[in-house]
Amino acid sequence: MKIACFSSYKERLKYLIAKANKFNDAEIHCVVFNYYYNKEDIENISKHNIKKLVLLTNLLFMKYDYEAFELGLAEYFKKNKPDLIITTSLKNDVEVCARLASKLDIPFLNYCLDFNIFENKLLAKKYSYEGLFILEYEAQLPAIISLIPEEKYDIVEGKAKEIEENMVKVNISRVLIRDIVKHETKFDELKNSKVIIAIGEEIRDKELLPKFEILAKILNGKLTSNKFALIKNGWFKEWIGFSCVNSSFDLIINFGVNEILDFIAPLINTKNVITITSNPENEVNNFSHYVVLANPNKLLDALIKELEAKKKV
């Protein structure tokens, strides 16, 4: 069986190679575009346990040229006929691979947690209802699967037995980049925290935010909100939702979060969930370890005082 690993993200590609190496009898290929990988990166990748490293090159590649990348990958597919392409669930990879799957008329399972191959069939697990259920799928091979990358994995060192360079034809891209602006704040900060303070629909006064910041500081946590509240009030750049599905927090304190849509996933692996709400029918209560039935706006001051007093003791 041939497994091809493809990603435009260097670190994630190593994770995919590690995943593919779990199949002892697999012939592992690694497909990279020279646009994303410099000479040093390619040398690093070639030090992994893979059969073939395929470099798809063209000096005219552009940043948002998914059509050229798709074409390059399609040529690789035609020539090498892999049974399975594994990629990541990150945007650039999904755009290229989904279009490729559509072109080839083969299944593409996106956002999977894990996979296996049994009797020439792909078996994959993925979340639905934003983390409430795990669904198991069976797909015909050849297929493409994208995985939610895990932070920790074992690198399998070795050597690429073969390196092949293919020049890819490029047409003029239909989608052009007009501008790129750098963010001041980086996203993805929540995943690295152990404590999350999530403020929701019951918190309406923006002036309370500095007090919530104090609470977050006392608990050495991050302050954010659920998606609904974020969209309504725009107080934060990042909400806590499905993208934190693989995170394992020690504590999430919900201040007035009521909507479960895109909020259950991070609660699943959290060791302790405390919900402060004035709504006894709040559905988030069902996923909490502790529920405080009180007005979260009014409890905030008292809680800060108690925690500060206990800190001094």
Added chain:
Amino acid sequence: MRIAVLVKIIKKLNFKDGMLKQEKVINPYDLRGIIVAYLLIRKFGGETFVISICEEKEDIEILKQVYEWGVDNLIVAHDALFKDLDTIAKSKLISAIIKKAPKSLDIILFGQYSPDDTDGILSLFVAEKLNLPHLYGVRRFWVEDSKVVSETFTNNEIIYNEVRMPVVVALEPIITDFSKYKFTISSKKSLLIWDSKFLGLKPEELKPKVKLTGKRIVVEQRNAQIILGQNYKEIAAKLANIINKIR
């Protein structure tokens, strides 16, 4: 300008009386596309088309709600063959509908995700089948002459792309507050219900290549400990004790 908005009927899950209940609704993430289309048509003139696949005939009644949001035309694909389709089959069906649409479309809008499915790839499959360019993960977009300009966010960049119409646009999942808008109901309102025969689709074309084999609930309801007190000071003291114990 003619804009199509793809809309999906989902089963929204609610916990009621300790049980998981399902209620059929329009995917809340798809509603954003309806408003965006309405505002663009008001500015530039033209027509909106809401396109949906209905597994059950009664779902059409739920979809008729879109007329209240100024939609001109509702195109529904309904046929026994359209049940439990996988992404490949759905993309073939939607492409067939778009090709059969009474007028050529300039923008085809998708909500990128729905709560019951995290795949988010249907728009990309359709774009490929129709050989159209796509804009994916779009936070907002606007129209300049014959071009669509989009704004997408990555971890450390905001990217602005431009593309000539026709184009497939997948919108980021953002919940829309309908109360902010006042809609004028269209005088043209039409309802078209199309089956596999009309769309020229054969059963073998829609045969699934992906099969659902299992489903299990990840998190059972937790029997939460309720914290009560006579006043906020007492509640805060109890809560602070719990937090300190946890940490």
